[in-house]
Amino acid sequence: MKASYLGAMGYALRRDFPATWPTPPAYNDPELSVQSYQDGMEECEFAEEMGFEWISFSEHHYSGRIATGTPSVMAAAVAERCKKAKIAMLGHLLPLNNPVRIAEELALLDNLTNGRLVMGFLRGTPNEDQTYNVNPAEGRGRMLESMDLILRALTEPHPFGWEGRYYQYRTISVWPRPVQQPLPPAIVATRSDDAVHFAATHQLGLGVSFLPVEDVGKITDKYYRWCEESGWTPHSDEVVFRGSMYLAETDEKAWEWFHRQEDQGRARGMAMRSSVAQVIQAQRTGQDIDYSHVFAGNASGDIVGSAPALTFVGGPDSITEQIKAYHDRSGVGVIDLFFQQPSLTHSDIMAEIELFGREVLPRLKEL
Amino acid sequence: MAPARDSHPEAKDSHPESKNSHPEPVEGLRCTEAGQGEPVLLLDWTPWESSVLLDGLAEDHRVISVDPPDGPAALASPREAAVAVAAIAKRLGLTSYAVVGASLGADAAFQLALQNPGSVAALLLVSPTVAGSAGNHQWGTPESATRMMLAHPEADDLEAPGPERTAALASMAREWAATETESANPHPGISCATLMVYGQEDRLVLRTAGHAWKEKIPNCSVSYVYDAGHAIALDRPNALLNVVLDFITRRETFIVESRSRLINP
Numbered sequence: 089m090k091a092s093y094l095g096a097m098g099y100a101l102r103r104d105f106p107a108t109w110p111t112p113p114a115y116n117d118p119e120l121s122v123q124s125y126q127d128g129m130e131e132c133e134f135a136e137e138m139g140f141e142w143i144s145f146s147e148h149h150y151s152g153r154i155a156t157g158t159p160s161v162m163a164a165a166v167a168e169r170c171k172k173a174k175i176a177m178l179g180h181l182l183p184l185n186n187p188v189r190i191a192e193e194l195a196l197l198d199n200l201t202n203g204r205l206v207m208g209f210l211r212g213t214p215n216e217d218q219t220y221n222v223n224p225a226e227g228r229g230r231m232l233e234s235m236d237l238i239l240r241a242l243t244e245p246h247p248f249g250w251e252g253r254y255y256q257y258r259t260i261s262v263w264p265r266p267v268q269q270p271l272p273p274a275i276v277a278t279r280s281d282d283a284v285h286f287a288a289t290h291q292l293g294l295g296v297s298f299l300p301v302e303d304v305g306k307i308t309d310k311y312y313r314w315c316e317e318s319g320w321t322p323h324s325d326e327v328v329f330r331g332s333m334y335l336a337e338t339d340e341k342a343w344e345w346f347h348r349q350e351d352q353g354r355a356r357g358m359a360m361r362s363s364v365a366q367v368i369q370a371q372r373t374g375q376d377i378d379y380s381h382v383f384a385g386n387a388s389g390d391i392v393g394s395a396p397a398l399t400f401v402g403g404p405d406s407i408t409e410q411i412k413a414y415h416d417r418s419g420v421g422v423i424d425l426f427f428q429q430p431s432l433t434h435s436d437i438m439a440e441i442e443l444f445g446r447e448v449l450p451r452l453k454e455l
Numbered sequence: 456m457a458p459a460r461d462s463h464p465e466a467k468d469s470h471p472e473s474k475n476s477h478p479e480p481v482e483g484l485r486c487t488e489a490g491q492g493e494p495v496l497l498l499d500w501t502p503w504e505s506s507v508l509l510d511g512l513a514e515d516h517r518v519i520s521v522d523p524p525d526g527p528a529a530l531a532s533p534r535e536a537a538v539a540v541a542a543i544a545k546r547l548g549l550t551s552y553a554v555v556g557a558s559l560g561a562d563a564a565f566q567l568a569l570q571n572p573g574s575v576a577a578l579l580l581v582s583p584t585v586a587g588s589a590g591n592h593q594w595g596t597p598e599s600a601t602r603m604m605l606a607h608p609e610a611d612d613l614e615a616p617g618p619e620r621t622a623a624l625a626s627m628a629r630e631w632a633a634t635e636t637e638s639a640n641p642h643p644g645i646s647c648a649t650l651m652v653y654g655q656e657d658r659l660v661l662r663t664a665g666h667a668w669k670e671k672i673p674n675c676s677v678s679y680v681y682d683a684g685h686a687i688a689l690d691r692p693n694a695l696l697n698v699v700l701d702f703i704t705r706r707e708t709f710i711v712e713s714r715s716r717l718i719n720p
């Protein structure tokens with residue numbers, strides 16, 4: 089089993105952010121922002137040094153928590169520091185972007201890294217539909233079409249046109265070609281049947297995030313069944329799980345930290361106004377929404393809902409067992425870990441990476 | 456939620472009264488004329504008798520739609536089909552025309568352009584099989600044709616094609632397959648504006664068919680229609696018509712965007 093370090097590049101004072109999305113740019117001090125990215129890149133370098141075989145990046149917008157709205161830019165910078173690790177784009181938010189531009193970025197990254205790129209295709213969390221004005225009802229269709237288009241754009245040796253449902257291009261001719269032929273490894277990050285089926289029938293990998301073991305198992309069961317029906321077996325590197333983690337020297341210390349976060353309200357994730365969240369969800373699922381009860385600044389305020397608890401909490405032995413459970417139940421071969429919990433400092437995270445590399449990673453590699 | 460398939464354009468049957476079926480076959484092939492304008496020869500030879508291309512093109516063009524032959528023995532090869540279609544054009548007094556062919560009609564249209572380079576002003580091949588065929592001709596029944604040629608997620612609600620036309624075309628396809636090798640050589644002689652259109656999920660051609668054409672006719676354009684199989688006019692009629700009309704009207708300049716993206720002036 090391999091470990092992947094999620095290069096979240098969180099802003100140093102993210103602990104002070106309001107629990108809302110988007111995070112106002114007023115919270116950003118440019119000088120501290122520069123230092124935060126330097127710290128984040130140092131963490132990536134150290135993770136590679138400690139045995140992480142992938143460094144991953146994820147497109148998230150309008151927040152300093154995962155501060156990589158343009159993940160290809162960040163990946164290119166880190167790839168110059170990390171010379172051995174796979175550079176995993178997990179991933180681009182397909183419905184939000186021009187798919188040809190994504191294909192160009194992926195191809196260029198595979199060249200810059202001399203064939204170390206892992207591609208990842210992702211729909212995005214509901215709030216991110218707002219970023220570039222995507223109708224939530226169209227996100228699923230845009231993602232499915234984008235995947236087809238990107239795969240063709242990266243493999244077609246001559247210029248071609250595309251008459252899609254959401255995208256139309258008359259001239260596509262992506263340059264350069266990927267170093268890894270015919271395609272760099274690709275992971276479809278999803279929980280939805282149609283995208284899981286797409287991954288299986290197109291011989292692509294699968295990524296699942298932030299779900300309990302058994303829920304992930306239900307998804308991977310379908311994936312493996314559809315892969316078998318399509319006549320192939322995924323390699324262990326093609327099944328990825330992303331979780332957030334807090335590792336301490338002992339279970340007691342880890343849980344003590346976690347409960348302190350709960351007491352301080354930091355275990356909660358970002359949230360939107362409940363009315364906005366309802367409308368996005370309704371449009372994503374094709375339901376009608378009654379706008380008559382939607383008022384700006386409703387009584388519940390901006391902070392609503394609660395985030396799920398961390399996926400992995402504990403000392404080295406517990407963390408190893410928790411991760412192993414995903415490997416054993418779902419055949420997860422790559423664990424992609426989010427270390428940058430809001431209250432942690434750069435030095436906290438460096439210490440955590442060191443502990444993980446020393447105490448946990450050697451045992452994972454034996455799986 | 457499955458995406459909605461293109462609805463047939465409103466242009467369909469908008470001028471049914473203006474269609475003029477020639478009472479007697481010309482060169483053994485039945486023809487229908489519709490519309491006014493620059494002439495377009497249409498060879499839409501798929502198992503379905505779709506009027507999408509005819510009606511759409513007839514909005515601004517004089518379209519001569521040539522039906523496929525009734526039986527496999529009528530035309531032994533795409534070359535022979537091209538000779539018959541050229542004779543029809545000559546009988547009608549056409550000296551310069553665009554040609555649009557679909558499926559087997561595309562194979563015949565390709566031969567027509569090779570044989571008549573001075574007459575074919577634009578060549579548009581929809582789902583041609585002559586280069587890059589997957590060698591799959593097992594679609595001789597309405598059910599198998601539906602299974603093999605449609606790919607849209609909502610294709611289940613489409614009517615199957617007629618059994619006689621399907622069987623005749625499938626038989627002709629098998630016969631023509633034997634002539635493919637001599638048709639698949641490089642063809643630098645085709646210098647008119649040329650576009651190949653494929654369904655992204657076409658099961659009758661190889662995924663590499665588009666680049667095979669680009670290597671044979673360097674100046675041609677290749678376009679893929681998403682969520683469409685071999686019978687693109689059935690799966691994504693509006694998408695097909697959009698690119699066909701744009702190409703027939705603007706020829707090779709169809710690659711230049713001409714629609715305004717202005718939101719508010």
